[in-house]
Amino acid sequence: MAKSSVDLVGLPLIRNFNDIAGLVWEGKAFGVGVAAADTGIVGQTSYAATLATVALRNLGSKAMVPLYARFSQTGTVGGGRITAHVSTLNTDQYTSGTALTIYNLNRNSSNGTTAVAAHTATLPAFTTGNQVLVYEADILQTVTAASDLVTDLFPAPGFCVVKPGGGLQIYTDAVTTGPTWFWAIAWAELDV
DSSP, X not given: OOOOGGGGSOGGGOSOTTOHHHHHHTTOEEEXXXXXXXOOEEXXXXXXXXXXXXXXXXXXXXXXXXXXXXXXXXSXXXXXXXXXXXXXXXXXXXXXXXXXXXXXXXXXXXXOOOEEEEEEEEOOOOOTTTEXXXXXXXXXXXXXXXXXXXXXXXXXXXXXXXXXXXXXXXXXXXXXXXXXXXXXXXXXXXXX
């Protein structure tokens, strides 16, 4: 007898991902942000699949569930239109980048992460079918100076799942000048 589709979903994943405070309390939520105070990272001037603004790698045995990715532009805007692309990889292919420190959002928790993160990351050309675009958005700005606009680059908490051994990439590009970002990203790590 064939298995039903219900057999493919682990019970711990059946939960309300909008309850981020609950995930933080349980010590299952992790975050990463700018490497140093008042220092942003620069996006690309055009989309290149091998140049991610931020790359997250799931090196552990737990499912990595994105909660939020809040980006705020600084300095001069990178053109009137900035495009953000979020993609997952079935098999992580990260090759280089600037390593970032990941922290547990519950500072009293002893739970550690097995995910790693880097900004201005380089990846090789992907094998066919490895990269899946899961979200894309345009950020439209008509002013010459950056505003206090905070953009969430994930449509909703739990909108996708990064399997163990996979990766999550965020790309930002603008036609004229690569945008500079202050940012914070959070995710939950759950048993599968």
